[in-house]
Amino acid sequence: MIAAALAALRPELARLDARIARAILRLRARYELSLDELRGLYISDEQVDDLLRTETGNAADDAHHVDIADLRACAQYSPWSQVADALPLSDDERDLLLLCAAPELDAKYETLFAYLNNDVTRRLPTAELAARLFARDETHAIVLRGLLAPGAQLLARGAVEVASGQSELPRAQRGLRAVPALAGWLQGLPWVDERLDGMIQPADAAWPAEAPGPLPDLRRLIEDGNPLPQMVFTAASAVDASRAAQALFARAEWPALVLDLAALAAAPAPRDAIAAAELMQQVLGVGILASPLDALFDTDGRVVESAAAPLRRLASESPALILAASEGSRWRQLLSETQGLEVHLPEPDARTRRRIWRSALGALDGAAPAAAQVDALADRFVLGPHRIRQAVVAASQAARLAGESAPSPRQLFAAARAASTDGSGGMTSRVTTPFDWEDLMVPADVRERLNDLVGAIQQRYRVLDEWGFAARVGVARGIKALFAGPSGTGKTMAAGIVARTLELELQRIELAQVTSKYIGETEKNLDRAFAAARRANAVLFIDEADALLGKRSEVKDAHDRYANIETAYLLQKMEDHDGVVILATNLAKNIDEAFARRMELVVEFPMPDATSRERLWRRMFPTQAPLAADIDFSFLARQFTLAGGDIRNIVLDAAYQAARADRAIGMADVVRAVARQNAKRGKVSTAAEFREYFHLLGEGQETGCEDVPPGTCWQGGPGFADTVPGLGGWEGGQPLSAVDFRGNGQ
Numbered sequence: 001m002i003a004a005a006l007a008a009l010r011p012e013l014a015r016l017d018a019r020i021a022r023a024i025l026r027l028r029a030r031y032e033l034s035l036d037e038l039r040g041l042y043i044s045d046e047q048v049d050d051l052l053r054t055e056t057g058n059a060a061d062d063a064h065h066v067d068i069a070d071l072r073a074c075a076q077y078s079p080w081s082q083v084a085d086a087l088p089l090s091d092d093e094r095d096l097l098l099l100c101a102a103p104e105l106d107a108k109y110e111t112l113f114a115y116l117n118n119d120v121t122r123r124l125p126t127a128e129l130a131a132r133l134f135a136r137d138e139t140h141a142i143v144l145r146g147l148l149a150p151g152a153q154l155l156a157r158g159a160v161e162v163a164s165g166q167s168e169l170p171r172a173q174r175g176l177r178a179v180p181a182l183a184g185w186l187q188g189l190p191w192v193d194e195r196l197d198g199m200i201q202p203a204d205a206a207w208p209a210e211a212p213g214p215l216p217d218l219r220r221l222i223e224d225g226n227p228l229p230q231m232v233f234t235a236a237s238a239v240d241a242s243r244a245a246q247a248l249f250a251r252a253e254w255p256a257l258v259l260d261l262a263a264l265a266a267a268p269a270p271r272d273a274i275a276a277a278e279l280m281q282q283v284l285g286v287g288i289l290a291s292p293l294d295a296l297f298d299t300d301g302r303v304v305e306s307a308a309a310p311l312r313r314l315a316s317e318s319p320a321l322i323l324a325a326s327e328g329s330r331w332r333q334l335l336s337e338t339q340g341l342e343v344h345l346p347e348p349d350a351r352t353r354r355r356i357w358r359s360a361l362g363a364l365d366g367a368a369p370a371a372a373q374v375d376a377l378a379d380r381f382v383l384g385p386h387r388i389r390q391a392v393v394a395a396s397q398a399a400r401l402a403g404e405s406a407p408s409p410r411q412l413f414a415a416a417r418a419a420s421t422d423g424s425g426g427m428t429s430r431v432t433t434p435f436d437w438e439d440l441m442v443p444a445d446v447r448e449r450l451n452d453l454v455g456a457i458q459q460r461y462r463v464l465d466e467w468g469f470a471a472r473v474g475v476a477r478g479i480k481a482l483f484a485g486p487s488g489t490g491k492t493m494a495a496g497i498v499a500r501t502l503e504l505e506l507q508r509i510e511l512a513q514v515t516s517k518y519i520g521e522t523e524k525n526l527d528r529a530f531a532a533a534r535r536a537n538a539v540l541f542i543d544e545a546d547a548l549l550g551k552r553s554e555v556k557d558a559h560d561r562y563a564n565i566e567t568a569y570l571l572q573k574m575e576d577h578d579g580v581v582i583l584a585t586n587l588a589k590n591i592d593e594a595f596a597r598r599m600e601l602v603v604e605f606p607m608p609d610a611t612s613r614e615r616l617w618r619r620m621f622p623t624q625a626p627l628a629a630d631i632d633f634s635f636l637a638r639q640f641t642l643a644g645g646d647i648r649n650i651v652l653d654a655a656y657q658a659a660r661a662d663r664a665i666g667m668a669d670v671v672r673a674v675a676r677q678n679a680k681r682g683k684v685s686t687a688a689e690f691r692e693y694f695h696l697l698g699e700g701q702e703t704g705c706e707d708v709p710p711g712t713c714w715q716g717g718p719g720f721a722d723t724v725p726g727l728g729g730w731e732g733g734q735p736l737s738a739v740d741f742r743g744n745g746q
Helices: 002-031 045-052 068-072 079-086 091-105 108-116 127-134 138-147 180-186 216-223 238-251 261-266 270-284 305-317 350-362 371-380 385-401 409-420 444-458 460-466 491-501 521-535 558-576 610-620 633-639 644-661 667-680 687-697 717-723
Strands: 160-162 176-178 200-202 231-235 256-260 287-291 321-326 341-344 428-431 479-484 506-509 539-542 580-585 601-604
Touching (some): 002 079, 002 127, 079 270, 091 127, 091 160, 180 270, 238 321, 305 321, 350 371, 385 409, 428 521, 444 601, 479 491, 491 539, 491 580, 610 633, 610 644, 644 667
Parallel strands (some): 256 287, 287 321, 479 580, 479 601, 539 580
Antiparallel strands (some): 160 176
């Protein structure tokens, strides 16, 4: 390749040498400069003559033997001829490009140009020098200068550029050069353009045979060599859209390059990078895939105009450009000045995903996972072909690190979750739980309903697809459940356990980020939250759902109208959502009745009974925690009607108090923590409630008695009996309190 490229350039450069030799002879004859040994600041005539001398004699003597017809008779294919045909270039433009590329092709031309420019520091050709070398007359000289103007083809297409630091000079005196990538390629070197460093890479032809490809008509359009319309491929993720476009070029046997728009947006000179990509496409005849369009929006959702403007020009002029964006992207804002044809690539259905998983796993060494595990992966993770293969590779690498021959189901699910992760823009947050089913203290019927929810999600593919129920229930494949009950009864814990059982993430909607006082913003934020959960293949958890799902009311003013719109919009989003949604509320009666129809399951979480509370008390203390022998779990469960969340807070409070005193956790620590929990809720801690452990409360504890009359509740721990007249101690083995003596004049 290099030898052929140099062979094609040799006669071109010989013709240029002849032109230079003529110009030097004319210069010497006119000004008699041959007597001036300081010509060009120490560039002598002898030095110039040596540079122009060839093996066959003086270049000026042979100039009449070299004409453009001889050059056309050279090798039919060469980088030089390909550039001339691809741009395309006129005869004058070919001469000018060769002149600007000469210093990159041979270092001698820097000396020759400095001699002709009468300045050793001006070692590049100029428009004025080009006119001296190639102009036939004054009119032709003006034409040549125009061909090197900023708007002319050579500079506009990026083949020639003005050297840095030349902007202050007159336009005709500015140094010009061919871009290094083009000059190197003319010599047979690979195309390397520093302006595209880190932004471009060859397209990947890999595309699973099991996955449906882009439209066949587009493939035929490419195969026929016709210019492509301006197309935007959209898919669930920009990566899937990009891979499908790369596969389209590959199947049409058209080499393509991938332009990273995220790197372009961060580049210091996006316009130069786009010009470099455009020149590369024109010369090499390759297709360009620009992805992802979403990267051209800043964090506030505004278009990055410095990168979007040159991309619009490329989109309007490129013969083979495909843009890739994620589904729902606002790409039309980027291409407002052009008409883009959207080609939407639907997500592969569960049956297709199953085939792709099996194909990817079958290519690995070692035992393949069970069919049921593959079916679960295909059903719960809506991933495109590329991300499925990405997950399989990641899982196999994790298995090798663990010293295993094949990935385990847990490693596959973890890799699928990682492949699903996508930014939520703050609309949702990930919820993790360390708990399992043994930690959930709920009645048997509640546990059964939770198992029903897990089973419905696990068997969704069989029921909807294999048994044909999808044709009866509509397009939505989502499953919705409502968890209702008092605070602290385990609703959030249950949601986390359900997600953990299914090997899915749990993402909670952040109400503070979603709700907005501006009209229409809440609906937009809800849309982003549902889209984020969908991309992440996560279980969407809406805690305190009554805040969003309040009952619609009669419209009396604008506030009622827009509140009803928000509720109706959320109803619609839940209806259309294909994933799993769990709602939790403490006030089920405040939720709009229309939501009940959309719930596959409604699970009521009651307050725990005494037996469940005792189990909660016992399980809340870790096995490694130091416990005193005097903790009466039976009394705590029987005497205090508390939810699991309250018990958790009390146990932690008692543990911190014991740790501060450097002792084992005892009954005194627990009952004092109960009293403080009562005080937080505005409840009075009485001797009747604490009974025989009332005296453990001690002095100085907050119990909620600060604002009530003395003698009506605990005020001083062991000395309480002395604060009530006539009360001297215990009677009948039971502690007496002031409430037992109210109304009797004592």
